[in-house]
Amino acid sequence: MKLLVGLGNPGAQYERTRHNVGFRVIDALAEKLGVRWERRGRAMIANATLEHEKVVLVKPITFMNNSGEAVGELQRWFKLEPEDILVVYDELDLPVGQLRVRARGSAGGHNGMKSLIQYLHTDQFPRLRVGIGRPANRRLDTINYVLGIPPKDEYITLLQTEDKALEAFSLILREGLDQAMNTLNVDPEAQRKAEEKRRLKQEREAARQQQATIGEKQAEDSSSPRA
Numbered sequence: 001m002k003l004l005v006g007l008g009n010p011g012a013q014y015e016r017t018r019h020n021v022g023f024r025v026i027d028a029l030a031e032k033l034g035v036r037w038e039r040r041g042r043a044m045i046a047n048a049t050l051e052h053e054k055v056v057l058v059k060p061i062t063f064m065n066n067s068g069e070a071v072g073e074l075q076r077w078f079k080l081e082p083e084d085i086l087v088v089y090d091e092l093d094l095p096v097g098q099l100r101v102r103a104r105g106s107a108g109g110h111n112g113m114k115s116l117i118q119y120l121h122t123d124q125f126p127r128l129r130v131g132i133g134r135p136a137n138r139r140l141d142t143i144n145y146v147l148g149i150p151p152k153d154e155y156i157t158l159l160q161t162e163d164k165a166l167e168a169f170s171l172i173l174r175e176g177l178d179q180a181m182n183t184l185n186v187d188p189e190a191q192r193k194a195e196e197k198r199r200l201k202q203e204r205e206a207a208r209q210q211q212a213t214i215g216e217k218q219a220e221d222s223s224s225p226r227a
Contacts, residue, residue, distance in 0.1 A: 001053070001054045001055065001056065001078060001080065001084065002053060002054075002055045002056070002080075002084050002085070002086060002173070003055070003056050003058050003071070003074060003075070003078070003080060003084060003085045003086070004026065004029065004050075004055050004056070004057050004058065004086050004088070004169060005022070005026070005058040005059075005060070005067075005071055005085060005086065005087045005088070005116075006022035006023045006024075006025050006026030006027070006057075006058070006059055006087075006088050006089070007022035007023070007060070007064060007067050007087065007088070007089040007090075007112040007113075008020035008021070008022050008023030008024070008059065008064065009023075009063050009064050009147075010059075010061045010063065014147070016149045016155070017146065017147050017148060017149055018090055018132040018145065018146050018147070018148060018149075018150055018158070019064060019090055019146040019147055020090075021088070021089065021090040021130045021132065021158065021162065022087070022088045022089040022090065022112075022130075023059055024159075024162050025088045025130070025162045025165045025166065026057050026058070026059055026088065027059075028162060028163070028166055029048075029050075029057060029166055029169060030046045030048070030057050032166060033046075033048040033049075033050065033057075035047065035048045035057070037057075037059075039061075040074065040077075041070060041073045041074070041077070042060060042061060042062045042069055042070040042073060043058050043059060043060045043061060043062075043070040043071070043073075043074060044058070044059045044061060045057060045058050045059075045074070050169065050170060050173055051170050051173035051174045053173045055173075056074070056078065058070070058071065058074060064111060064112040064115075065111045065112065065114075065115055066115055067112040067115045067116055068112075068114075068115035068116040068117070068118050068119030068120065069115070069119055071085065071087075071116055071119065071120065072116075072119035072120055075120060082120055082122050082124050082125040083124065083125060083126065085120070085125045085126075086125075086126050086127070086128065086169070086172065087113070087116060087125065087126070087127045087128070088127070088128040088129075088130065088165060088169075089110060089112055089113065089127065089128075089129065089130070090110075090129075090130055090132045090146065091108070091110070091129035091130060091131050091132065092109070092110075092132060092133070092134050092142070092146070093108065093131075093134070094129055094130070094131025094132070094133070095131050095133050096131055096132055096133040096150075096154055096157050096158060096161075097131060097157045097158070097160070097161045098130075098131035098161070099128065099129065099130060099131070099161060099164055099165060099168060099184055100128075100129045100131075100184070100185055101126065101127070101128055101129075101168065101172065101177065101180050101181045101184050101185060102126065102127050102129065102181075103124075103126050103177055103178075103181070104123055104124045104125065104126070105123060105127070106123060107123070113127070126172070126177055128165060128168055128169070128172075130158070130161055130162065130165055131161070132146070132150075132158070168180065168184055171183060171184070
């Protein structure tokens with residue numbers, strides 16, 4: 001069994017904010033699987049099956065900075081190991097629209113993750129990070145940024161990325177964490193440059209072969225007997 005945890009803040013005023021990416025992903029997964037939420041301790045949970053694995057979807061209702069209190073209670077209740085807890089949350093250090101999977105690691109300044117590490121007594125649990133980027137205006141306070149509602153174009157990009165996160169959950173459960181990291185942790189810009197480099201190499205090789213063919217034809221013509 002796995003806990004699939006989305007981090008966010010409860011309340012309608014937070015629903016569309018950058019900081020509630022985790023809640024939105026888990027809500028979308030619950031809707032896709034057709035399951036209902038119920039309260040358990042300091043979290044909302046929903047029981048489901050995904051990729052033939054029993055999973056419990058989790059939304060802590062302790063507010064972001066105390067997320068670990070709720071998750072720690074559920075870990076003890078279900079008697080799970082840290083590696084059985086997969087957390088999805090917003091990441092400032094990733095551009096908007098990028099996903100990254102990690103098997104473990106520090107909180108990286110994210111208060112919700114700090115709380116989880118504190119109450120789980122380890123940072124050895126997997127996480128799915130959804131990029132929200134950093135504010136273009138460096139004078140904008142980080143708290144106001146993450147608790148802000150992004151403009152329309154950015155919000156659409158976030159929603160598209162959240163859809164990809166649903167596929168990532170399935171991939172992780174189906175193929176395992178290592179394979180999921182190999183598949184998902186690809187830098188789109190680096191991939192684009194690699195594809196461009198590969199295309200140019202193919203074009204140069206085609207041009208070289210064409211030139212060689214022309215040279216061979218000219219050699220044949222010059223060596224042919226003339227009347």
